[in-house]
Amino acid sequence: MKIFKYIATSLLFIFVVGCQQAPEQAVISGNIGYLERIALLPNSQATISLYDVSIADKKSELITEQTIDLKDKQVPIAFKLEFEADKLKENGRYAIRAIIKSQQGQLLWTTDTNYPVESTTSEQKLGMLRLVKVKSPEQSHTSTSITDLTQYQCDELSVQSRLRDNQLELIFNGKSYLLNRVVAASGEKYQLDSAGQPAIDFWQKGDEAMLTIDGETLSCQSEEQSHSDNKLANTQWQVTQINNQALIENSKVTINFSEQKIYGSAGCNQYTADYQLNSPEIKLSTIAVTKKACMAAELAEQESRFLILLGEVKQFTTGNNNLTLLDGSGNKLIAE
Numbered sequence: 644m645k646i647f648k649y650i651a652t653s654l655l656f657i658f659v660v661g662c663q664q665a666p667e668q669a670v671i672s673g674n675i676g677y678l679e680r681i682a683l684l685p686n687s688q689a690t691i692s693l694y695d696v697s698i699a700d701k702k703s704e705l706i707t708e709q710t711i712d713l714k715d716k717q718v719p720i721a722f723k724l725e726f727e728a729d730k731l732k733e734n735g736r737y738a739i740r741a742i743i744k745s746q747q748g749q750l751l752w753t754t755d756t757n758y759p760v761e762s763t764t765s766e767q768k769l770g771m772l773r774l775v776k777v778k779s780p781e782q783s784h785t786s787t788s789i790t791d792l793t794q795y796q797c798d799e800l801s802v803q804s805r806l807r808d809n810q811l812e813l814i815f816n817g818k819s820y821l822l823n824r825v826v827a828a829s830g831e832k833y834q835l836d837s838a839g840q841p842a843i844d845f846w847q848k849g850d851e852a853m854l855t856i857d858g859e860t861l862s863c864q865s866e867e868q869s870h871s872d873n874k875l876a877n878t879q880w881q882v883t884q885i886n887n888q889a890l891i892e893n894s895k896v897t898i899n900f901s902e903q904k905i906y907g908s909a910g911c912n913q914y915t916a917d918y919q920l921n922s923p924e925i926k927l928s929t930i931a932v933t934k935k936a937c938m939a940a941e942l943a944e945q946e947s948r949f950l951i952l953l954g955e956v957k958q959f960t961t962g963n964n965n966l967t968l969l970d971g972s973g974n975k976l977i978a979e
Contacts, residue, residue: 669728671760673769675741676718677752679776686746687713691722691772693760694826697736703826706730706737713743719771731762733893736881738826741772750777755809755824757879763893775809777823797854797861804845813845813854829879829979830964848878848964873920875900875959880966880978885949887975891941896949898966898978910946911937914953923958925968930954952976 675689689711694703707726722741731737737760743752752774761767792814795802803814811822811833820843822833830848835841844855852863882896883889890896897907905927906915912935917928930950937943955970968976 667728667765669726669731669765669767671724671739671767671769672722673739673772674719674721675743675754675772675774676720677774677776681776683713683717683743684745684751685715687743687751688746689713689720689722689741689743691724691739691741693724693726694738694740695735696738696827697732697734703738718774728765731760733762735762737762739769739772740826741774743774750823753777753809753823754826757826757829761895777809793865795852795854795863795865797852797863800854800861802854802863811845813843829881831877848961848966851961851964873902874922874961875920875925875966876902878966882949882976882978884975884977885945886952891945894942894945896945898953898968898976909949910942911935912946914950916954923960925956925959927954927956949976 671693675691690708691711692708693706695706696703707724707730709722709724711720711722713720724739739754739758739760741754742750744750754772755775756773758769758772760769792803792805795804797815800815805812807821809824811824813820813822813833820835820840822835822843822845825832825834827846830846832844832846834845835843841857842855844853846853847863851865854861854863878900880898882898885896894910895908896910898905899907900918903917904915905918906913908914909932912933914930914932916930919926930953932950937946952970952974953968953976955974956968956976957971958969960967960969964979966978968978
């Protein structure tokens with residue numbers, strides 16, 4: 644009888660456990676590749692990683708990654724990340740980074756663009772993630788694509804920076820360091836993570852930046868304008884307020900700047916316009932917007948308020964890692 648009860652209890656336990664619902668799975672898929680007509684080295688290895696980039700001045704947290712032994716494969720390379728959906732929080736920010744290393748571990752190719760991931764969508768197809776070639780230190784020092792030096796004052800530390808192709812060179816305390824670009828929620832973030840070298844993160848937005856050296860974070864301010872004298876060029880922002888009103892929960896509105904264009908997501912539709920900058924004044928051309936219908940009336944209303952105010956902005960300010968765009972009546976957009 645005892646044996647029978649034991650078997651019955653065991654079977655019931657197995658049945659209950661088996662009936663428990665498995666965690667919901669999320670899937671992110673796409674391809675990685677590059678435009679150059681360069682063959683991959685045999686036995687290279689590709690790694691596609693999903694990071695939590697919610698906190699800008701903190702090292703990005705790895706959520707999941709896929710490593711692919713390429714053998715004799717060539718680009719484009721398909722990838723598929725599968726993980727438990729609850730690892731993505733509704734208000735978090737997440738981004739994909741892809742790299743290709745040689746069989747010996749040398750970094751050959753990397754993404755240098757922020758590829759954001761929606762935190763509330765269980766299946767996402769990102770399309771093609773473009774890689775750029777990473778030059779070795781010897782190649783970087785002979786490169787012809789070098790920008791002028793920008794001088795930063797990071798608390799008590801004097802720092803110089805300049806771009807060398809796809810890497811950022813930092814010079815301080817009489818030494819030079821080459822940092823690779825990594826994913827970030829906004830702005831541009833570079834990182835040095837190499838044995839025998841200090842751990843360095845440099846995250847910049849316009850004339851402001853944060854420098855972290857072996858865990859110590861310094862606030863940096865540019866002491867001179869960039870070569871283009873454009874504080875907003877190549878920065879990315881996420882809107883937090885539209886005229887003192889917070890965004891609808893789980894909605895996302897973005898503002899991105901290239902040298903001459905402003906573009907992003909208005910919530911339901913994509914937009915773009917040309918802009919002219921004469922700091923602190925900014926002037927936009929007529930905004931072009933796609934014509935996708937919003938799923939909810941409140942999202943459509945929020946998108947309309949954003950686009951109307953954006954089209955009327957006349958000035959901007961930056962500070963404390965925030966961007967404020969103002970019209971002539973005191974109405975404003977705030978982004979971080």
